[in-house]
Amino acid sequence: MPxxxxxxPLFYSLLLLLAFxxxxxxxxEEEDGAVSLRSVFIYxxxxxxxxxxxxxxxxxxxxxNNAIADTLDRIRKKQQQAGTSFTVQRxxxxxxxxxxxxxxxxSSLGTSRITSIAISLGKQAVLTIxxxxxxxxxxxxxxxxxxxxxxxxxxxxxxxxxxxxxxxxRLLSIAEVIKN
Numbered sequence: 163m164p165x166x167x168x169x170x171p172l173f174y175s176l177l178l179l180l181a182f183x184x185x186x187x188x189x190x191e192e193e194d195g196a197v198s199l200r201s202v203f204i205y206x207x208x209x210x211x212x213x214x215x216x217x218x219x220x221x222x223x224x225x226x227n228n229a230i231a232d233t234l235d236r237i238r239k240k241q242q243q244a245g246t247s248f249t250v251q252r253x254x255x256x257x258x259x260x261x262x263x264x265x266x267x268x269s270s271l272g273t274s275r276i277t278s279i280a281i282s283l284g285k286q287a288v289l290t291i292x293x294x295x296x297x298x299x300x301x302x303x304x305x306x307x308x309x310x311x312x313x314x315x316x317x318x319x320x321x322x323x324x325x326x327x328x329x330x331x332r333l334l335s336i337a338e339v340i341k342n
Contacts, residue, residue, distance in 0.1 A: 194229065196308065197227075197229045197230055197233055198233055199313055200230060200266075200293065200306055200313075201230050201233035201234050201237065202237070203306055203313065203315070204222060204230070204234065204264060204266055204291060204306070205222070205234060205237050205241075205248075207264055207289060207291070207304070207333070208220055208222070208248060208263075208264070210329065210330040210332060210333035211264075211289055211322075211327055211328065211329050211330070211333070212327065212328040212330075213263050213287050213289075213326070213327060214287055214326040214327075216263060216287070218247065219247040219248055219249060220248045220249075220263040220264070221248065221249045221250075221251055221261060221262045221263055221264075222234055222248055222249070222250050222251070222262070222263070222264045222266070223250075223251045223252075223253050223258070223259060223261075223262035223264065223265045223266070224250065224251070224252055224253065224266045224268070225252075225253040225256065225259070225265065225266065225267050225268065225271065225279070226267060226268030226269075226270050226271040227266070227268035227270060228252060230266060230268065231250055231251075231252045234250045235250050238250055253265075256275075256278075256279045256282065259279060259282075259283060259288060260283065260286050260288065262288050263287070263288065263289065264288070264289045264291065265279075265283075265288050265289070265290050265291065266291045266292070267279060267280070267290065267291070267292040267294075267297075267302070268292070268293060269292065269293045269294050273294060276292055276294055276297065276301070276302075277300065277301045280292075280297070280301040280302045281301055283325075285324050285325050285326070286325060287325050287326045287327060288325065289303055289304065289322070289325075289327055290302040290303045290304065291303070291304040291305075291306055292304075292305060292306070293305075293306055293307055294307075295307050298316040298317055298318040298321075298340050299316070299318065299340045299342065302318065302321070303317065303318050303321050303322050303325065303327070304316070304317050304318075314338070315333075315336065315337040315338065316337060316338040316339075316340055317329060317333070317334065317337045317338070317339055317340065318340040318341075318342065319334065319339050319340065319341060320340075320341060320342055321342075
């Protein structure tokens with residue numbers, strides 16, 4: 163691996179995933195590495211966040227990036243065989259977002275649209291995630307970005323709490339915690 167700068171970010175990302183205890187691996191050769199990595203993180207938030215009054219299958223929604231939704235669908239199929247149940251929904255309309263437990267808002271939607279959607283959810287128990295850098299410090303709960311060729315998670319703990327979500331200390335230990 164020395165000298166191969168293209169593989170280093172993926173190697174370190176996968177190493178981080180293993181240290182975080184992820185049970186699902188998505189083969190980077192099959193899909194774009196960034197999409198795969200982001201999808202695995204989104205899926206695994208199910209294991210490290212607790213929602214009030216939600217039992218059984220949870221809904222992961224994607225707005226603005228079908229590649230993420232497609233990868234989450236592949237993960238869902240594999241996990242169904244293992245007994246884990248969740249659904250993936252591609253949103254066409256932001257009004258559908260309130261029925262989601264996790265909502266991924268892709269940066270391709272534009273910052274003003276993402277901001278508007280996050281604000282419209284108010285204190286609903288929806289874990290909002292975006293690949294917009296300042297999303298967690300401005301309007302959302304989780305920013306999932308690449309920083310220095312490594313995955314970087316920032317979590318607005320207060321906003322998660324206000325939405326009734328409990329984020330595990332294990333997840334918080336690997337994230338930049340935003341307090342406001």
